[in-house]
Amino acid sequence: MSSTSTASSEILGVTDVDKALKRIAHEIVERNSDLSDVVIVGMQTGGTWIASRLHNNIAQISPAVSVPLGAVDISMYRDDFSLRPLVLSAPTDIPVDLTGRTVVLVDDVLFTGRTVRAALEALNDHGRPRAVQLAVMVDRGHRELPIRPDYVGKNIPTHFSDEVSVGPDGVTVVTASGESQ
Protein backbone atom coordinates (compact mmCIF):
# COMPACT_ATOMS: atom_id res chain seq x y z
CA MET A 1 0.00 0.00 0.00
CA SER A 2 1.22 3.45 -0.73
CA SER A 3 -0.41 6.77 -0.21
CA THR A 4 0.44 10.35 -0.99
CA SER A 5 -0.94 13.10 1.15
CA THR A 6 -1.55 16.51 -0.32
CA ALA A 7 -1.86 19.86 1.40
CA SER A 8 -4.29 22.27 -0.12
CA SER A 9 -4.26 25.94 0.83
CA GLU A 10 -6.51 28.68 -0.37
CA ILE A 11 -4.45 31.75 -1.26
CA LEU A 12 -7.22 34.01 -2.55
CA GLY A 13 -10.95 33.88 -1.80
CA VAL A 14 -13.84 34.94 -3.98
CA THR A 15 -13.70 38.60 -2.86
CA ASP A 16 -9.91 38.70 -3.35
CA VAL A 17 -10.35 37.50 -6.94
CA ASP A 18 -13.02 40.10 -7.45
CA LYS A 19 -10.81 42.89 -6.08
CA ALA A 20 -7.82 41.77 -8.15
CA LEU A 21 -9.89 41.82 -11.35
CA LYS A 22 -11.13 45.35 -10.53
CA ARG A 23 -7.61 46.56 -9.82
CA ILE A 24 -6.19 45.03 -13.01
CA ALA A 25 -9.01 46.61 -15.04
CA HIS A 26 -8.09 50.00 -13.57
CA GLU A 27 -4.42 49.42 -14.34
CA ILE A 28 -5.25 48.54 -17.95
CA VAL A 29 -7.31 51.72 -18.32
CA GLU A 30 -4.61 53.80 -16.64
CA ARG A 31 -1.79 52.41 -18.74
CA ASN A 32 -3.58 52.61 -22.11
CA SER A 33 -4.57 56.23 -22.54
CA ASP A 34 -6.27 55.42 -25.84
CA LEU A 35 -8.54 52.53 -24.91
CA SER A 36 -10.05 52.40 -28.40
CA ASP A 37 -6.88 50.62 -29.58
CA VAL A 38 -7.14 47.90 -26.97
CA VAL A 39 -8.34 44.33 -27.57
CA ILE A 40 -8.79 41.88 -24.68
CA VAL A 41 -7.88 38.32 -25.67
CA GLY A 42 -8.33 35.41 -23.28
CA MET A 43 -6.32 32.22 -23.67
CA GLN A 44 -8.47 29.11 -24.11
CA THR A 45 -9.69 27.89 -21.81
CA GLY A 46 -8.37 29.06 -18.43
CA GLY A 47 -8.03 32.70 -19.39
CA THR A 48 -11.37 33.29 -21.08
CA TRP A 49 -13.52 33.83 -17.99
CA ILE A 50 -10.89 36.24 -16.61
CA ALA A 51 -10.80 38.12 -19.92
CA SER A 52 -14.57 38.36 -19.86
CA ARG A 53 -14.59 39.72 -16.28
CA LEU A 54 -11.86 42.26 -17.12
CA HIS A 55 -13.84 43.25 -20.20
CA ASN A 56 -16.93 43.92 -18.06
CA ASN A 57 -14.95 45.87 -15.47
CA ILE A 58 -13.33 48.04 -18.15
CA ALA A 59 -16.77 48.72 -19.64
CA GLN A 60 -17.89 49.99 -16.23
CA ILE A 61 -14.84 52.20 -15.78
CA SER A 62 -14.98 53.63 -19.32
CA PRO A 63 -18.49 53.14 -20.64
CA ALA A 64 -17.81 55.43 -23.61
CA VAL A 65 -15.34 53.03 -25.25
CA SER A 66 -16.29 49.59 -26.51
CA VAL A 67 -13.28 47.27 -26.20
CA PRO A 68 -13.40 44.09 -28.32
CA LEU A 69 -13.15 40.75 -26.52
CA GLY A 70 -11.62 37.67 -28.16
CA ALA A 71 -10.19 34.25 -27.39
CA VAL A 72 -7.11 32.43 -28.68
CA ASP A 73 -6.56 28.68 -28.79
CA ILE A 74 -2.89 27.76 -28.80
CA SER A 75 -3.07 24.00 -29.26
CA MET A 76 -1.73 24.25 -32.84
CA TYR A 77 1.23 26.38 -31.73
CA ARG A 78 2.65 24.46 -28.79
CA ASP A 79 6.32 23.50 -28.85
CA ASP A 80 5.66 20.53 -26.60
CA PHE A 81 3.22 18.34 -28.51
CA SER A 82 5.58 15.51 -27.93
CA LEU A 83 5.62 16.02 -24.19
CA ARG A 84 1.94 16.10 -23.38
CA PRO A 85 -1.26 14.83 -24.97
CA LEU A 86 -3.19 17.30 -27.02
CA VAL A 87 -6.16 18.76 -25.22
CA LEU A 88 -8.55 20.45 -27.55
CA SER A 89 -10.14 23.57 -26.18
CA ALA A 90 -12.62 25.89 -27.83
CA PRO A 91 -11.54 27.45 -31.15
CA THR A 92 -9.89 30.80 -31.62
CA ASP A 93 -12.21 33.77 -31.99
CA ILE A 94 -10.50 37.05 -32.79
CA PRO A 95 -13.21 39.55 -33.80
CA VAL A 96 -10.92 42.26 -35.24
CA ASP A 97 -7.71 42.58 -37.24
CA LEU A 98 -5.01 42.99 -34.59
CA THR A 99 -2.72 45.08 -36.78
CA GLY A 100 -1.87 48.32 -34.97
CA ARG A 101 -3.86 47.31 -31.87
CA THR A 102 -2.71 46.86 -28.31
CA VAL A 103 -3.59 43.33 -27.24
CA VAL A 104 -4.07 42.53 -23.58
CA LEU A 105 -3.46 38.79 -23.46
CA VAL A 106 -5.13 37.16 -20.46
CA ASP A 107 -4.41 33.84 -18.75
CA ASP A 108 -5.06 32.32 -15.35
CA VAL A 109 -1.58 31.18 -14.34
CA LEU A 110 1.84 32.26 -15.61
CA PHE A 111 4.28 29.38 -15.12
CA THR A 112 7.02 28.39 -17.59
CA GLY A 113 5.89 30.96 -20.16
CA ARG A 114 5.57 28.41 -22.96
CA THR A 115 1.86 28.84 -23.48
CA VAL A 116 2.39 32.61 -23.66
CA ARG A 117 5.09 32.10 -26.28
CA ALA A 118 2.68 29.96 -28.30
CA ALA A 119 -0.06 32.56 -27.87
CA LEU A 120 2.23 35.33 -29.17
CA GLU A 121 2.83 33.27 -32.29
CA ALA A 122 -0.89 32.57 -32.65
CA LEU A 123 -1.74 36.28 -32.32
CA ASN A 124 0.67 37.12 -35.13
CA ASP A 125 -1.51 35.09 -37.51
CA HIS A 126 -4.31 37.59 -36.89
CA GLY A 127 -2.33 40.70 -37.72
CA ARG A 128 0.67 42.53 -36.29
CA PRO A 129 -0.26 44.08 -32.94
CA ARG A 130 1.40 47.37 -31.99
CA ALA A 131 2.00 45.93 -28.54
CA VAL A 132 1.02 42.92 -26.48
CA GLN A 133 0.52 43.20 -22.72
CA LEU A 134 0.09 40.20 -20.46
CA ALA A 135 -2.43 39.95 -17.62
CA VAL A 136 -2.50 36.90 -15.32
CA MET A 137 -4.34 36.09 -12.13
CA VAL A 138 -1.37 34.23 -10.66
CA ASP A 139 2.36 34.44 -11.36
CA ARG A 140 3.82 31.31 -9.82
CA GLY A 141 7.40 31.67 -11.08
CA HIS A 142 9.62 29.02 -12.74
CA ARG A 143 9.92 30.82 -16.07
CA GLU A 144 11.75 28.98 -18.86
CA LEU A 145 11.51 31.82 -21.37
CA PRO A 146 12.13 35.58 -21.20
CA ILE A 147 8.48 36.47 -20.60
CA ARG A 148 7.06 38.72 -17.88
CA PRO A 149 3.55 39.82 -16.97
CA ASP A 150 2.31 43.43 -17.11
CA TYR A 151 -0.62 42.89 -14.75
CA VAL A 152 -0.66 40.34 -11.92
CA GLY A 153 -3.46 39.39 -9.55
CA LYS A 154 -1.11 37.72 -7.07
CA ASN A 155 2.50 36.57 -7.02
CA ILE A 156 2.66 33.14 -5.40
CA PRO A 157 6.00 31.41 -4.79
CA THR A 158 5.49 27.71 -5.56
CA HIS A 159 7.37 24.48 -5.86
CA PHE A 160 7.65 23.26 -9.46
CA SER A 161 5.43 20.25 -8.74
CA ASP A 162 2.68 22.22 -6.97
CA GLU A 163 -0.64 22.57 -8.70
CA VAL A 164 -2.28 25.97 -8.82
CA SER A 165 -5.98 26.11 -9.55
CA VAL A 166 -7.68 29.38 -10.39
CA GLY A 167 -11.40 29.97 -10.63
CA PRO A 168 -13.97 32.68 -9.94
CA ASP A 169 -14.28 31.26 -6.41
CA GLY A 170 -10.64 31.67 -5.56
CA VAL A 171 -7.07 30.49 -5.96
CA THR A 172 -5.81 27.27 -4.39
CA VAL A 173 -2.35 25.76 -4.27
CA VAL A 174 -2.10 22.01 -3.86
CA THR A 175 1.27 20.75 -2.59
CA ALA A 176 2.18 17.11 -2.83
CA SER A 177 3.90 16.69 0.51
CA GLY A 178 3.68 13.03 1.40
CA GLU A 179 5.93 10.19 0.36
CA SER A 180 5.03 6.65 -0.53
CA GLN A 181 4.70 4.61 2.60
Added chain:
Amino acid sequence: MKHLLSTRDLGTEDIVSILAMADHMAEINSRAVPKVPALRGRTVASVFFEDSTRTRLSFETAATRLSAEVMTFTASSSSVNKGESLRDTIETLSAMGVDAFVVRHKSSGAPQQITQWTDAAVINAGDGWHQHPTQALLDAYTITRNFNELNSMQGRTVAIVGDIKHSRVARSGIDVFTRLGAKVVLVAPTAFLPSSLDGWGVTTADSLDEVIGVVDVVYMLRIQRERIDAAQMPSLREYSSLFALTPERAARMQSHALLLHPGPINRGVEMIVDPSLVPGSRILQQVTNGISIRMAVLFSLLGGDATTTLQNGVEA
Protein backbone atom coordinates in the same frame (compact mmCIF):
# COMPACT_ATOMS: atom_id res chain seq x y z
CA MET B 1 -4.79 5.50 -33.40
CA LYS B 2 -1.78 4.88 -35.60
CA HIS B 3 -3.37 4.54 -39.08
CA LEU B 4 -6.66 5.46 -40.71
CA LEU B 5 -7.45 2.58 -43.04
CA SER B 6 -11.17 2.23 -42.57
CA THR B 7 -13.98 4.04 -40.79
CA ARG B 8 -14.20 0.86 -38.75
CA ASP B 9 -10.85 1.71 -37.17
CA LEU B 10 -12.64 4.62 -35.53
CA GLY B 11 -14.78 4.40 -32.43
CA THR B 12 -17.80 6.66 -32.48
CA GLU B 13 -16.03 8.89 -29.94
CA ASP B 14 -13.04 9.13 -32.34
CA ILE B 15 -15.38 10.27 -35.11
CA VAL B 16 -16.89 12.91 -32.85
CA SER B 17 -13.46 14.14 -31.76
CA ILE B 18 -12.23 14.42 -35.36
CA LEU B 19 -15.33 16.44 -36.27
CA ALA B 20 -14.70 18.70 -33.27
CA MET B 21 -11.05 19.14 -34.26
CA ALA B 22 -12.19 20.04 -37.77
CA ASP B 23 -13.99 23.05 -36.27
CA HIS B 24 -10.60 24.31 -35.10
CA MET B 25 -9.15 23.66 -38.53
CA ALA B 26 -12.06 25.48 -40.19
CA GLU B 27 -11.29 28.53 -38.06
CA ILE B 28 -7.66 28.39 -39.24
CA ASN B 29 -8.83 28.02 -42.85
CA SER B 30 -10.99 31.13 -42.50
CA ARG B 31 -7.97 33.31 -41.69
CA ALA B 32 -6.16 35.62 -44.07
CA VAL B 33 -3.07 33.45 -43.57
CA PRO B 34 -4.45 29.92 -43.15
CA LYS B 35 -1.37 28.25 -41.76
CA VAL B 36 -0.22 27.04 -38.35
CA PRO B 37 3.09 25.48 -37.28
CA ALA B 38 1.50 22.37 -35.77
CA LEU B 39 3.27 19.74 -37.92
CA ARG B 40 6.50 21.61 -38.62
CA GLY B 41 9.25 19.15 -39.48
CA ARG B 42 6.89 16.30 -40.39
CA THR B 43 6.76 14.84 -43.88
CA VAL B 44 3.57 13.66 -45.54
CA ALA B 45 3.89 11.62 -48.75
CA SER B 46 0.87 11.42 -51.00
CA VAL B 47 1.14 8.21 -52.98
CA PHE B 48 -1.55 7.88 -55.62
CA PHE B 49 -1.72 4.80 -57.82
CA GLU B 50 -5.09 5.84 -59.15
CA ASP B 51 -6.20 9.11 -60.71
CA SER B 52 -7.39 11.76 -58.35
CA THR B 53 -7.13 15.48 -58.36
CA ARG B 54 -9.34 16.73 -55.59
CA THR B 55 -8.46 14.20 -52.90
CA ARG B 56 -4.74 14.51 -53.52
CA LEU B 57 -4.83 18.30 -53.59
CA SER B 58 -7.06 18.34 -50.53
CA PHE B 59 -4.63 16.21 -48.50
CA GLU B 60 -1.63 18.17 -49.75
CA THR B 61 -3.29 21.47 -48.92
CA ALA B 62 -4.21 20.14 -45.48
CA ALA B 63 -0.61 19.06 -44.82
CA THR B 64 0.76 22.38 -46.06
CA ARG B 65 -1.58 24.39 -43.85
CA LEU B 66 -0.25 22.46 -40.85
CA SER B 67 3.32 23.29 -42.00
CA ALA B 68 4.26 19.69 -42.87
CA GLU B 69 6.53 18.99 -45.81
CA VAL B 70 4.72 17.36 -48.72
CA MET B 71 6.14 14.69 -51.03
CA THR B 72 4.06 13.84 -54.08
CA PHE B 73 4.18 10.53 -55.85
CA THR B 74 1.94 9.70 -58.80
CA ALA B 75 2.13 6.29 -60.39
CA SER B 76 1.81 7.61 -63.92
CA SER B 77 5.09 9.53 -63.71
CA SER B 78 7.11 7.11 -61.62
CA SER B 79 9.22 3.97 -61.70
CA VAL B 80 6.05 1.92 -61.31
CA ASN B 81 6.07 2.10 -65.08
CA LYS B 82 9.49 0.44 -64.98
CA GLY B 83 8.06 -2.44 -62.96
CA GLU B 84 8.81 -1.27 -59.43
CA SER B 85 6.61 -3.08 -56.93
CA LEU B 86 4.32 -1.41 -54.44
CA ARG B 87 6.54 -2.66 -51.65
CA ASP B 88 9.71 -1.27 -53.19
CA THR B 89 8.04 2.07 -53.76
CA ILE B 90 6.90 2.35 -50.14
CA GLU B 91 10.23 1.18 -48.72
CA THR B 92 12.13 3.61 -50.93
CA LEU B 93 9.99 6.56 -49.90
CA SER B 94 10.16 5.47 -46.24
CA ALA B 95 13.93 5.52 -46.46
CA MET B 96 13.71 9.19 -47.41
CA GLY B 97 11.95 9.90 -44.11
CA VAL B 98 8.19 9.92 -44.24
CA ASP B 99 5.89 10.38 -41.22
CA ALA B 100 2.63 9.65 -43.01
CA PHE B 101 1.61 8.04 -46.28
CA VAL B 102 -1.63 9.12 -47.90
CA VAL B 103 -2.46 6.24 -50.23
CA ARG B 104 -4.89 5.70 -53.04
CA HIS B 105 -4.88 2.37 -54.83
CA LYS B 106 -7.24 0.46 -57.09
CA SER B 107 -6.89 -2.70 -54.98
CA SER B 108 -8.94 -3.02 -51.83
CA GLY B 109 -6.65 -3.59 -48.87
CA ALA B 110 -3.51 -2.05 -50.40
CA PRO B 111 -3.19 0.58 -47.61
CA GLN B 112 -3.44 -2.19 -45.01
CA GLN B 113 -0.63 -4.06 -46.74
CA ILE B 114 1.52 -0.96 -46.81
CA THR B 115 1.45 -0.75 -43.02
CA GLN B 116 3.67 -3.87 -42.96
CA TRP B 117 6.40 -2.16 -44.91
CA THR B 118 6.77 1.14 -43.09
CA ASP B 119 6.75 2.60 -39.59
CA ALA B 120 4.94 5.67 -40.86
CA ALA B 121 1.24 6.32 -40.36
CA VAL B 122 -0.89 5.21 -43.31
CA ILE B 123 -4.04 7.05 -44.34
CA ASN B 124 -6.37 5.40 -46.83
CA ALA B 125 -7.40 7.94 -49.47
CA GLY B 126 -9.52 5.38 -51.30
CA ASP B 127 -8.83 1.69 -52.02
CA GLY B 128 -10.86 -0.07 -54.71
CA TRP B 129 -14.47 -0.63 -53.69
CA HIS B 130 -13.49 -0.85 -50.06
CA GLN B 131 -13.14 2.39 -48.10
CA HIS B 132 -12.58 6.14 -48.33
CA PRO B 133 -12.71 7.15 -44.68
CA THR B 134 -11.92 10.87 -44.95
CA GLN B 135 -14.75 11.29 -47.48
CA ALA B 136 -17.22 9.84 -44.96
CA LEU B 137 -15.85 12.08 -42.23
CA LEU B 138 -16.11 15.23 -44.33
CA ASP B 139 -19.64 14.27 -45.37
CA ALA B 140 -20.66 13.70 -41.75
CA TYR B 141 -19.05 17.03 -40.88
CA THR B 142 -20.93 18.81 -43.65
CA ILE B 143 -24.26 17.27 -42.64
CA THR B 144 -23.96 17.78 -38.88
CA ARG B 145 -22.75 21.36 -39.18
CA ASN B 146 -25.52 22.28 -41.63
CA PHE B 147 -28.08 20.93 -39.19
CA ASN B 148 -26.37 22.68 -36.26
CA GLU B 149 -25.56 19.40 -34.58
CA LEU B 150 -22.18 18.75 -33.02
CA ASN B 151 -21.97 14.99 -32.95
CA SER B 152 -25.21 13.40 -34.00
CA MET B 153 -27.26 12.63 -37.08
CA GLN B 154 -30.05 11.25 -34.91
CA GLY B 155 -33.44 11.51 -36.58
CA ARG B 156 -31.97 12.34 -40.02
CA THR B 157 -32.50 10.21 -43.10
CA VAL B 158 -29.84 10.07 -45.79
CA ALA B 159 -30.65 8.72 -49.25
CA ILE B 160 -27.53 7.41 -51.00
CA VAL B 161 -28.30 7.24 -54.69
CA GLY B 162 -26.42 5.38 -57.41
CA ASP B 163 -23.84 2.69 -57.77
CA ILE B 164 -23.58 1.47 -54.18
CA LYS B 165 -21.91 -1.79 -55.12
CA HIS B 166 -18.75 -0.30 -56.58
CA SER B 167 -18.62 2.65 -54.20
CA ARG B 168 -16.10 2.99 -51.40
CA VAL B 169 -17.71 6.34 -50.67
CA ALA B 170 -21.02 4.60 -49.95
CA ARG B 171 -19.43 1.88 -47.79
CA SER B 172 -17.58 4.39 -45.64
CA GLY B 173 -20.51 6.79 -45.49
CA ILE B 174 -23.06 4.17 -44.47
CA ASP B 175 -20.85 3.08 -41.57
CA VAL B 176 -20.27 6.60 -40.26
CA PHE B 177 -23.80 7.95 -40.83
CA THR B 178 -25.53 5.00 -39.15
CA ARG B 179 -23.16 5.08 -36.19
CA LEU B 180 -23.98 8.77 -35.70
CA GLY B 181 -27.65 7.78 -35.54
CA ALA B 182 -28.86 8.48 -39.09
CA LYS B 183 -31.16 6.24 -41.09
CA VAL B 184 -29.72 5.38 -44.50
CA VAL B 185 -31.79 4.38 -47.51
CA LEU B 186 -29.99 3.07 -50.58
CA VAL B 187 -31.57 4.07 -53.88
CA ALA B 188 -30.26 1.96 -56.75
CA PRO B 189 -31.12 -0.64 -59.36
CA THR B 190 -30.47 -4.21 -58.22
CA ALA B 191 -27.37 -4.45 -60.40
CA PHE B 192 -25.85 -1.59 -58.41
CA LEU B 193 -26.57 -3.08 -54.98
CA PRO B 194 -24.24 -5.54 -53.21
CA SER B 195 -25.52 -9.11 -53.30
CA SER B 196 -26.23 -9.04 -49.56
CA LEU B 197 -27.04 -6.13 -47.30
CA ASP B 198 -27.08 -8.22 -44.11
CA GLY B 199 -25.65 -6.27 -41.23
CA TRP B 200 -25.51 -2.98 -43.13
CA GLY B 201 -28.41 -1.51 -41.15
CA VAL B 202 -29.94 0.16 -44.18
CA THR B 203 -33.16 0.04 -46.20
CA THR B 204 -33.52 0.26 -49.97
CA ALA B 205 -35.79 2.02 -52.45
CA ASP B 206 -36.39 1.25 -56.12
CA SER B 207 -36.53 4.78 -57.41
CA LEU B 208 -35.50 8.27 -56.41
CA ASP B 209 -39.13 9.42 -56.66
CA GLU B 210 -40.02 7.19 -53.68
CA VAL B 211 -37.77 9.06 -51.26
CA ILE B 212 -36.87 12.46 -52.68
CA GLY B 213 -39.64 14.31 -50.83
CA VAL B 214 -39.05 12.83 -47.38
CA VAL B 215 -35.27 12.56 -46.81
CA ASP B 216 -33.03 15.14 -45.13
CA VAL B 217 -29.97 14.47 -47.29
CA VAL B 218 -29.80 13.44 -50.94
CA TYR B 219 -26.36 11.94 -51.49
CA MET B 220 -25.73 11.39 -55.21
CA LEU B 221 -22.89 9.01 -56.10
CA ARG B 222 -20.88 9.29 -59.27
CA ILE B 223 -21.53 6.58 -61.83
CA GLN B 224 -18.04 5.11 -62.03
CA ARG B 225 -17.71 4.01 -65.60
CA GLU B 226 -14.11 2.91 -64.94
CA ARG B 227 -15.23 0.25 -62.43
CA ILE B 228 -18.17 -1.14 -64.36
CA ASP B 229 -17.96 -3.48 -67.31
CA ALA B 230 -20.36 -2.95 -70.17
CA ALA B 231 -22.52 -5.97 -69.39
CA GLN B 232 -23.24 -4.74 -65.87
CA MET B 233 -24.17 -1.27 -66.95
CA PRO B 234 -27.91 -0.87 -67.40
CA SER B 235 -28.56 1.54 -70.18
CA LEU B 236 -27.70 5.01 -69.03
CA ARG B 237 -30.99 6.40 -70.27
CA GLU B 238 -32.96 3.88 -68.25
CA TYR B 239 -30.79 4.57 -65.23
CA SER B 240 -31.27 8.31 -65.56
CA SER B 241 -35.03 8.01 -65.84
CA LEU B 242 -35.29 6.40 -62.40
CA PHE B 243 -32.21 7.53 -60.47
CA ALA B 244 -30.82 10.79 -61.84
CA LEU B 245 -31.44 14.08 -60.07
CA THR B 246 -33.52 16.10 -62.50
CA PRO B 247 -34.73 19.67 -61.93
CA GLU B 248 -38.23 18.27 -61.27
CA ARG B 249 -36.97 15.87 -58.60
CA ALA B 250 -34.72 18.50 -57.04
CA ALA B 251 -37.75 20.79 -56.70
CA ARG B 252 -39.44 18.14 -54.58
CA MET B 253 -36.67 18.05 -51.95
CA GLN B 254 -37.70 19.29 -48.51
CA SER B 255 -36.77 22.95 -47.98
CA HIS B 256 -34.13 22.07 -45.36
CA ALA B 257 -32.77 19.05 -47.29
CA LEU B 258 -29.14 18.99 -48.41
CA LEU B 259 -27.70 17.81 -51.72
CA LEU B 260 -24.26 16.19 -51.54
CA HIS B 261 -22.00 14.62 -54.17
CA PRO B 262 -18.43 13.38 -53.69
CA GLY B 263 -17.39 14.60 -57.14
CA PRO B 264 -16.48 14.69 -59.87
CA ILE B 265 -19.98 15.16 -61.21
CA ASN B 266 -21.12 13.37 -64.37
CA ARG B 267 -23.39 16.04 -65.77
CA GLY B 268 -26.22 14.49 -67.73
CA VAL B 269 -25.77 11.06 -66.10
CA GLU B 270 -26.54 11.11 -62.39
CA MET B 271 -26.88 14.90 -62.24
CA ILE B 272 -29.20 16.33 -64.84
CA VAL B 273 -30.02 19.36 -62.72
CA ASP B 274 -27.37 22.08 -62.47
CA PRO B 275 -26.29 21.74 -58.81
CA SER B 276 -25.72 25.49 -58.53
CA LEU B 277 -29.48 25.90 -59.02
CA VAL B 278 -30.37 23.60 -56.10
CA PRO B 279 -30.68 25.71 -52.92
CA GLY B 280 -29.73 22.78 -50.67
CA SER B 281 -26.56 21.96 -52.59
CA ARG B 282 -23.49 21.76 -50.35
CA ILE B 283 -21.24 20.16 -52.95
CA LEU B 284 -18.63 22.93 -52.90
CA GLN B 285 -18.85 23.14 -49.12
CA GLN B 286 -17.89 19.44 -49.04
CA VAL B 287 -14.69 20.34 -50.87
CA THR B 288 -13.89 23.15 -48.42
CA ASN B 289 -14.72 20.96 -45.42
CA GLY B 290 -12.52 18.20 -46.84
CA ILE B 291 -9.43 20.28 -46.09
CA SER B 292 -10.47 20.84 -42.47
CA ILE B 293 -11.24 17.15 -41.95
CA ARG B 294 -7.94 16.05 -43.49
CA MET B 295 -6.05 18.54 -41.33
CA ALA B 296 -7.80 17.05 -38.30
CA VAL B 297 -6.90 13.51 -39.38
CA LEU B 298 -3.25 14.38 -40.08
CA PHE B 299 -2.98 16.24 -36.82
CA SER B 300 -4.51 13.50 -34.72
CA LEU B 301 -2.30 10.82 -36.31
CA LEU B 302 0.99 12.73 -36.31
CA GLY B 303 0.50 14.61 -33.03
CA GLY B 304 -0.44 11.46 -31.12
CA ASP B 305 2.34 9.50 -32.71
CA ALA B 306 5.01 11.73 -31.23
CA THR B 307 3.52 11.27 -27.77
CA THR B 308 3.62 7.52 -28.12
CA THR B 309 7.21 7.48 -29.34
CA LEU B 310 8.41 9.49 -26.39
CA GLN B 311 6.47 7.49 -23.85
CA ASN B 312 7.96 4.35 -25.30
CA GLY B 313 11.43 5.27 -24.32
CA VAL B 314 13.19 8.23 -25.89
CA GLU B 315 12.47 10.47 -22.96
CA ALA B 316 10.53 8.45 -20.41
